[in-house]
Amino acid sequence: MPRYASIRFFLFLQLFMAVQPCHRVVTYAAGGGGWQLLQNNIGIAALHMQLLNNDRVVIYDRTDFGLSNISLPDGKCRNDSSELVVKHDCTAHSVEYDVLAKKIRPLMVQTNVWCSSGAVFPDGRLIQTGGFRDGDRKVRTFFPCNDAKCDWVETGDALEEKRWYSTNHILPDGRQIIIGGRGQFNYEFYPKTSAPNVYNLRFLVETNDRGIENNLYPFVFLNYDGNLFIFANNRAVLFNYKEDKVLKTYPAIPGGDPRCYPSTGSAVLLPLKNLRVATIEAEVLVCGGAPKGSFYQADKKHKFVKALDTCGRIKINDPNPQWVMEAMPTARVMGDMTLLPNGNVLIVNGAGAGTAGWENGRNPVLNPVLYWPDGATGSRFQSLNPSTIPRMYHSSAILLRDGRVLVGGSNPHIGYNFTGVLFPTELRLEAFSPPYLGKQFNYLRPTIVSSSASQGKFIGYKQKLSVRFKVTGKLVADSVSVTIVAPSFTTHSFSMSHRLLVLGNKKVT
Ligand SMILES: *[C@@H]1O[C@H](CO)[C@@H](O)[C@H](O)[C@H]1NC(C)=O
Ligand SMILES: *[C@@H]1O[C@H](CO)[C@@H](O)[C@H](O)[C@H]1NC(C)=O
Numbered sequence: 001m002p003r004y005a006s007i008r009f010f011l012f013l014q015l016f017m018a019v020q021p022c023h024r025v026v027t028y029a030a031g032g033g034g035w036q037l038l039q040n041n042i043g044i045a046a047l048h049m050q051l052l053n054n055d056r057v058v059i060y061d062r063t064d065f066g067l068s069n070i071s072l073p074d075g076k077c078r079n080d081s082s083e084l085v086v087k088h089d090c091t092a093h094s095v096e097y098d099v100l101a102k103k104i105r106p107l108m109v110q111t112n113v114w115c116s117s118g119a120v121f122p123d124g125r126l127i128q129t130g131g132f133r134d135g136d137r138k139v140r141t142f143f144p145c146n147d148a149k150c151d152w153v154e155t156g157d158a159l160e161e162k163r164w165y166s167t168n169h170i171l172p173d174g175r176q177i178i179i180g181g182r183g184q185f186n187y188e189f190y191p192k193t194s195a196p197n198v199y200n201l202r203f204l205v206e207t208n209d210r211g212i213e214n215n216l217y218p219f220v221f222l223n224y225d226g227n228l229f230i231f232a233n234n235r236a237v238l239f240n241y242k243e244d245k246v247l248k249t250y251p252a253i254p255g256g257d258p259r260c261y262p263s264t265g266s267a268v269l270l271p272l273k274n275l276r277v278a279t280i281e282a283e284v285l286v287c288g289g290a291p292k293g294s295f296y297q298a299d300k301k302h303k304f305v306k307a308l309d310t311c312g313r314i315k316i317n318d319p320n321p322q323w324v325m326e327a328m329p330t331a332r333v334m335g336d337m338t339l340l341p342n343g344n345v346l347i348v349n350g351a352g353a354g355t356a357g358w359e360n361g362r363n364p365v366l367n368p369v370l371y372w373p374d375g376a377t378g379s380r381f382q383s384l385n386p387s388t389i390p391r392m393y394h395s396s397a398i399l400l401r402d403g404r405v406l407v408g409g410s411n412p413h414i415g416y417n418f419t420g421v422l423f424p425t426e427l428r429l430e431a432f433s434p435p436y437l438g439k440q441f442n443y444l445r446p447t448i449v450s451s452s453a454s455q456g457k458f459i460g461y462k463q464k465l466s467v468r469f470k471v472t473g474k475l476v477a478d479s480v481s482v483t484i485v486a487p488s489f490t491t492h493s494f495s496m497s498h499r500l501l502v503l504g505n506k507k508v509t
């Protein structure tokens with residue numbers, strides 16, 4: 001596949017003047033970040049989000065929620081006799097949000113994209129896979145454009161299996177792997193070749209709690225050695241997808257409580273540093289979820305069990321890897337974990353009790369929490385300023401190029417429901433500005449003047465990257481570092497293909 005051979009990955013370049021934990025007290029005292037309402041009504045619930053390389057975000061929910069609050073353009077309508085809710089629908093269920101112009105544009109999906117997955121190809125195309133019913137084996141492509149002419153292009157039966165609640169990850173060769181999904185204990189690749197394309201994965205059978213699951217939307221990360229770390233329910237394996245082989249089985253998280261859908265926690269691969277050493281230390285952090293039995297209690301008994309308030313952190317390349325447990329300031333299920341350009345982790349959205357699924361969450365957690373991976377054990381968390389908008393089931397959060405975090409969605413109901421319910425369908429889009437965007441850090445915040453990897457130019461593996469930047473404060477050369485971030489496909493509290501590299505600092509002039 002020569003087309004995917006070039007390594008033109010879509011990454012953001014972020015320059016960050018390290019604000020080390022010793023500055024933390026200052027940050028804390030000066031405020032814990034801020035919220036901004038970006039759009040009062042984007043017409044749909046932001047259930048799935050992906051930032052593209054032109055600073056636009058593709059957002060979609062589903063075609064069987066009923067009529068959305070935004071019309072399709074040019075009198076377009078979708079007729080689908082197999083739809084359960086509306087067979088003739090002139091509303092949009094996907095939109096494009098232009099971050100710079102602050103504008104919403106309706107897009108048209110042909111079939112149901114609900115609870116699907118995706119990844120961005122090296123050439124910038126968003127490849128979305130699967131969904132529900134008529135959409136479950138479809139692939140939809142969105143090629144970013146600046147002229148407002150691009151829209152979803154759908155390919156029928158492009159997947160071997162139905163993919164609903166699956167996880168995708170972009171691979172070093174440019175393909176994507178699609179893992180699991182409801183009733184699918186296997187994985188496949190896109191694009192597919194003529195070779196057999198479905199491979200059973202026993203681990204998904206082993207982690208499936210009968211009748212409850214707890215292993216959907218598994219947390220998948222690409223290790224530096226090319227293998228995949230796959231976490232489902234309460235444990236993980238290191239997996240060689242090229243040879244269809246489990247290489248390592250990690251211990252279960254202490255306590256054994258489930259962390260994947262519907263007991264939805266979240267996870268990130270912590271920033272990768274020291275990229276020149278032989279064995280790079282890669283660490284995964286899994287936070288929140290719901291105690292065993294919570295889904296049954298919520299779904300069948302309407303009892304809402306307090307969510308998990310723990311995180312497990314593991315060095316995945318250790319000869320004897322062990323989970324180290326840490327306590328969050330608050331319990332959280334359905335939180336979204338997002339890597340920030342300075343290497344910290346934001347945990348935002350979600351609920352303090354219950355689980356994912358219709359009407360199953362209670363006690364919205366309005367305060368985001370910051371996690372300092374390099375902080376001293378026992379003081380890594382910092383509670384930040386709250387939003388006023390509950391973001392329950394079917395909400396999402398992604399990092400924007402300017403360092404803000406885009407937050408949207410929430411619809412714990414089987415249809416759009418704006419009245420007479422505890423948590424109305426949420427059409428508002430917000431941005432959270434982490435503490436580093438505070439005025440008190442203006443003197444430290446760099447402006448990138450030019451770089452050898454700016455738009456239209458590409459950087460490959462092992463190539464030198466130079467960056468020119470401006471900063472008004474006085475710099476300590478050693479404290480300058482450059483990070484690059486792969487923007488995620490985010491849904492159901494998991495940011496797929498999200499990754500942050502801390503690049504070496506060879507020379508500062
Ligand atoms: C969106 O909601 C507003 C307020 O309820 C309503 O006036 C408008 O007609 C709706 N638009 C669509 C396309 O449903
Ligand atoms: C969809 O159905 C409506 C009637 O329900 C009809 O007027 C319209 O022409 C149909 N559109 C297409 C594209 O088939």
Ligand SMILES: *[C@@H]1O[C@H](CO)[C@@H](O)[C@H](O)[C@H]1NC(C)=O
Nearest residue numbers: 413415416417418419420421
């Ligand atoms: C919204 O929820 C309420 C309360 O459960 C219910 O009575 C109503 O029918 C729902 N509306 C829609 C449009 O689903």
